Each structure stands twice: as C-alpha cells, then as structure tokens.
Amino acid sequence: MWDNMLVSLVLGLVIGYIAWVLKWKVNKGEKGLPYRLPPGSMGYPIVGETFHFFKPNNSFGVPPFIHERKQRYGSVFKTSIVGRTVVVCTEAEDNNFIFQQEGRLFRSWYPESFTQVFGEQNVGSLHGYMYKYLRNMVLTLVGPEPLKQNFLPQIHQNILSETAHWNHSVLDIKEASASIIFDFTAKKLISYDPSTDGGLRRNFEAFIQGLISFPLDIPGTAYHRCLKGRSRAMDKLKKMLAKRRENPHLENADFFDHLISELNKQGTLLTEDIALDLIFVLLFASFETTSLAVTLALKFVTENPKALKELQEEHEAILARKEDKESELTWTEYKSMRFTSNVINETIRLANIVPGMFRKAMKDVQIGGYSIPAGWTVMVCPTAMHLDPFVFPDPVSFNPWRWQDAEDSNSIIAKHYSPFGGGIRFCVGTDFTKLYLSVFLHCLVTRYTWKAVKGGEILRTPGLSFPNGYHVHFHSKPGHPNLS
DSSP: OHHHHHHHHHHHHHHHHHHHHHHHHOOBOTTSOBOOOOOBOOOBTTTBTHHHHTOOBOOSSSOHHHHHHHHHHOSEEEEEETTEEEEEEOOHHHHHHHHHTBTTTEEEOOOHHHHHHHOTTOGGGOOHHHHHHHHHHHHHHHSHHHIIIIIHHHHHHHHHHHTTTOTTOEEEHHHHHHHHHHHHHHHHHHOOOTTTOOHHHHHHHHHHHTTTSOOOOSTTSHHHHHHHHHHHHHHHHHHHHHHHHHSOOSSSOOHHHHHHHHHTSTTOSOOHHHHHHHHHHHHHIIIIIHHHHHHHHHHHHHTOHHHHHHHHHHHHHHHHTOSSTTSOOOHHHHHTOHHHHHHHHHHHHHHOOSOOEEEEESSOEEETTEEEOTTOEEEEOHHHHHTOTTTSSSTTSOOTTHHHHOTTHHHHHHHHOOTTOOGGGOOTTHHHHHHHHHHHHHHHHHHEEEEEEEEOOOEESSSEEOTTOEEEEEEEOTTOTTOO
C-alpha cells in the first residue's frame, strides 16, 4: 500500500511539474491557436530569475543577465522577474516598434515594487489623456522655450556661484553635483531653501540607495530604506503643499503654484496625490540621473586626454569670441557646442542609467517571429542596443568622435539610441539634462584643471551607482574671471 502511495505521489509531482512547464510552452491565442512563445527559462517557482537579474556587476558592457540569455536564446527571450513573466527585447527594430505602438498594442507598465516607490499615481503609470495632460504641464516648465529664456541663464549663474570656491578642493563630484542640481531644481519646482531645511534631500538619498534593488520590504534591506525615504519625503512635500495652498505666491510663482492653480480649477483632472507624485518624480529625475551623467562625463574625459583637450578648446573658443568674458552663455553659444554634444551622447550611451523600460501587451502581438500573449510584460533593453558592436564598433570604449564620423548619425540616434525612451513617452526632461550637462562642462573646463584622486568604480544592481564616489582635486586656471 505504501509503495502505491509513494508512486502516486511522485507521479502527481511529475505531472504537476510538466503542467507548470507546459503552461509557458503552449498557450492559446485569441483565436484558439497555439502561441509560438519566445524561448527562455522561467527559473524557480515564484522567484523566477529575480536573483540573477539583480546580481551586481561592475561592467560598462551588456549586463551578464542579458548577455548570457541573448547568447543562449536569441534577441527575444522570456524570463520571470519579481513574480512576473517578462519578454526581453534587445534588437533596435523590435524596441522601436514597441515604442511606436504605445497606446495601441502596448502600454507603459512597471512592477508593483516600482509603483510602491514612485507612487500609484506617478506619471509613468498613467495612460491616455491623463498622461498627455501631465506631460504638457511639465513642458510648461522644461520645454524648449522655458529652457531658452529662463533656465539657461539661471543654470549658468547657479553653477558659476556654486563652483566658485572649488579651487584646491578635493570633492566627490557625484555628491557635489547632485547637491547643486537638487537645490537648483527644488528651488524652481517648490521654492525650496536648503539653508532653512536640509532634510528633504537626505530623504531622497535614503530613497535612491534602494531604488533599483531586490524588492524585499523587511527592516535592514535597501528596498525597505528606500520606501522609508519615500515616505518621509512625501510627508514633507504634503506639508509644504498644504502650507502653500494657504499662502500662495502672488509673485515669482513656481511649479507648486502652477499645480495649485490646476487643483483649484472646477472640474480639474488633477488630484493632490497625482500632483505630489509628479513633484516627487521630477525632483528625483532632475538631480539623480543628471548628476550620474555629470560624474561619468568628467570621468570619461579625464581618462581620455585627447577628448578633454578638444572639449577645452571648444569652450575656450566660445569665451574668446565674447566681448564680455563674464557675460552669461547665450542660446547660440550653447547650440554651437558640437563636440560637447558628442561627449554627452557618448557618455549617456555608455551610462545606460535606465536598465530597462517596461510595457504590457494590450493584445496578442508578434515580435521577432514570436507570439507575445495579451497581458504579458515586455522589457525594452536599451543597453543591448547601445552596445551593439555592429552599430558602435568597440562598444565599451569612450569614443565621442564616433558621433561626428558616422555617415548618418541622425539615423543611428533614431534607431539605436534610446536612453530617453521613445514614441509618445520620450522623456520630457531630455533637453534639460543635455543643457545642464553642457553648461556644467563649460564652467569646469574653462575655470579649472583637475586630477582624479580616488574612486570612480561603478556598480550596477542593475541601476548605476558609484559606491566609492569619484573624488577629484580641482585647481583654478590663472586669471580666469568669476573665480573668488
């Protein structure tokens, strides 16, 4: 009897396992026909391949998780991350198709852990008219005209002021640039004054440390600290919003005032929760990603003397053409920074700050010859596109000249360069990031020489960080204006 029971138990387990496997192998499409699902492994039950996805590495190359599976399965493969079936796409043609089909075949989607971090009503999780409504609202702040008329002179003066005392200083450039950018953007957004309350940024620091980490919410984990940091930052923002609603700015209105004006309109679509989540996302995106790019750009040109020399020559030439050497940068001068633009493009290509962009299939769809069932998640992988050796020879080398030597760089950018997303969800902060980077580099190369003294190692988990910072010793150039 016991033998029969044991055989039945084993047989039941085997049949259950086979059924679980077949669940991923043969599904029925909308017309009842079998899917040709992408190849891949679903890993272990429940956890899938989550641990492999979050495994740290310190390479500028394609992440091992993506590289190994692309080698084994091809450019489209399936996996399971944080309890979700995910189809990873690594080819430019497929990824551009996904971007362009936003709202028709795909919609923006992020894991529950992401919405816990950025809020249920964050702009990345909204769709249709509501998303366009918020996008247009943000463009009133950082669109081309506001950047040209307001941000350029203000950014220039702010950076000149904040870096004026760097002579003979050893600074962690990631920390220093993050502080400058956060204070500037927080002032523009919510009139934040760090001299009276420095606590807001400290909460964001706790938030950032666990932003892209294994989503385990128990005390002691990076993810738990991340959620706590968000909670404290949101409490501060709520109190600031309530205080502002009682005493709105009558002059020198900021973005808070703009949101309050929208909240007070009859029949408005905006709610306080959406407004606060929007402010939170804008504060984070404006300073964290931009300071990472500043740090990497400085690291790359420091390690490439030829690039640094050409960068210096371009910006010294801008100064030489000025009648008043201390006057603010003009829009024409900014647009003339062609080699600087190449440096920025190459820095962002190698940085791959955003490891993946998620979409959900709204209906059954074909990608790369495979069937993606409705409801499945697709991850666009910009890293694989940016490090494609057939498009970018010697892909992990910093080579800003590749952007000016390409016969059709616009085509390359359009098809193989997507650090800011694509389609209708192309990042609205792209122009701000490039402008800020350009002005920061202008101020540094025209006012200082420097030497790296410590740090500079990167870590991907899969988000990018500098665990040891990047410490640089600055020396002012003799006789340069604006230096104290």
